[in-house]
Amino acid sequence: MTLFKDPGFNFNGLLALGSSGYGAGEVGEVLTAVNTINKAGLSAQTYTETFRKLGDQLMAAPQGSRPGAQTTRFRALRAAQYYAQALFFVLGSDSPGIEEQLYKAGRGAWDKFCGLCDPAPVTAHIPYGRTPLPVWFFRPDDSGRRRPTVILTNGSDGQNVDMWTYGVPAALDRGWNALVYDGPGQGQLLFVDQVVFTPRWETVVTPLVDWLSARSDVDTGKIALTGLSMAGDLAPRAAVFERRIAALVAMPGVLSPWLGFPPEIREILTPDKEKTNNIWNKEVVPELPPSAAATMKKRIEPFSVPAMLAARQGKMFTDFYTPATLIKSLDITDVVGRIKMPTLVLDYAYEQFYPGQPRQMFDKLTAPKDYVKLTAATGAQLHCSPMAPQQHCEVVFDWLQETLPRG
Known part of the structure; x- marks a missing residue:
């Protein structure tokens, strides 16, 4: 399981490799990049440079062919992943000043991918303070049928492409809508608009629920909320106060990001x-x-x-x-017991960032609750199961479908 000797670089490399299961990476491309980086000598510079070049190559037309829409679409999705990989380490590289430029390259790849989806996600800017929240609303089709909907919440350093890997296709394949968004401290709001995280995440989620509730293709009684990585703190915080959320998933459960x-x-x-x-x-x-x-x-x-x-x-x-x-101030230890909706808390063997916190959250919950620990027995260990996002989504969506059955 070791791509790089440094655990930080290794974790990110595993995320890129694992994303190939949903088309947001390619095993051969990632492993070739890993070999290139290791041969040059692992550093933030070689990592950033290698993955940025890979993103640039994929956004250009492949040599000797005229790519069709599907080829262009998935090349853009993989480019979004590789730009995100470069972005993660750019501050430690020789060119930290290109951070916003790298973010915009990844965002451009993501938007190109989305524009070629069928149907393309509905995009909007939902009011939030002085800076609207960009959203991408994915639907299985454009029939207008009312469907259960999941709001996918990113963590403190993920990009939109991670929400694809950790929920969008899994939702669509099961007949669910999926909402992807940038909140404060994330994506466009951080890198361009310069808005940092808020401890009152309900002020972010409530406008999203308002927007969804106004749509005729959303079953307003079946809106679920998930939170990946540090959003395992943000989503539960929002759910304490936004009671229209029908089911909650913390991936993993986080009580105190400070710890x-x-x-x-x-x-x-x-x-x-x-x-x-x-x-x-x-x-x-x-x-x-x-x-x-x-x-x-x-x-x-x-x-x-x-x-x-x-x-x-x-x-x-x-x-x-x-x-x-x-x-x-993001600590939710004292409020998590007020959550009312059914909640799934995920945990991971060898959790690097929040060991012990998922179980502690589960014990504090008074609502209907379930706890699942993903393990090394099936390669799903480490924070957010970077090598097993398909298993991860199976656990989450099986639970959601059982908790909020269609019909």
């Missing part, structure tokens, strides 16, 4: 902003090796525009207190 950070980083945060930032700038930052510095820039940027802009200039952010306080 996903190393203890030596968490202990820096004190109630005093000046003291906290002095420790960060004078004691921590000078000792950070380049790889750890790049990781911190990436993990903090969805919570701090100044941190993102500094990282794009190759600099480390100086205000640790503000984003750390925001991340800490």
Whole structure:
């Protein structure tokens, strides 16, 4: 299961490889890129450069042929994956300033793919504060039939293409609609509009439910909400307050994203902003090796525009207190017991970021609930089962269909 010796790069490589099951990657392309990167010497630079070039190649016409619509469509989907791979590590590369450009390349590939779907997803911009939420509403067909609908919520560093891998085709194949969206701290709202995460995710989901409820092709009594990765915190938070959600899936269950950070980083945060930032700038930052510095820039940027802009200039952010306080405010330990709708909590063997939290969430739930742990016995281990998204979707959608049966 080892593509790269570094576990961070390896996890992302496995995500790209696993996405091939839904056409959002190609085994040969990914493994060839892995070999190229390892041969050149694994680094953020070689990783970003290799996957960006692969995305560029797929967005161009293949040599010696005139591609049909389906070929163009799926080449664009794979390009979206490879641009996302490059985007993930660009802040640690020699060209961190191309981050927004890389995001737009991936978004362009995603939009091209969507435009060639049949039927193409309905697109809209749903009001949210000063910055509307872009949405893509996928339907099995354009018959207008009322169907159960799942709202797919991304995590803190995923892209739209990940929502394809973790839900859209699985929903469509089962006769469900699927809504993909960028919320604050994600996609367009982060990289272009510069809007960071909010701890009040119900303010994001409620406008989505309003929009869906106004559609004649949505069964308003069967709207489900899923949350992947850190959205295993966001989606349950929204479900506490948005009671029109009929079923909830946390993938995995997350009570406190702050606990996903190393203890030596968490202990820096004190109630005093000046003291906290002095420790960060004078004691921590000078000792950070380049790889750890790049990781911190990436993990903090969805919570701090100044941190993102500094990282794009190759600099480390100086205000640790503000984003750390925001991340800490995402804790839902005290409210999760108020969830009323049936809830599925997923867990994973060797969960890297939130070990123990899925079970803790499950124990706190008072609503009808189920707990499923995906394991190494079938290659579904690690955070979000990167090697087994098809198994992942089977578990989620079998549960959803049983919980919200059609008819």
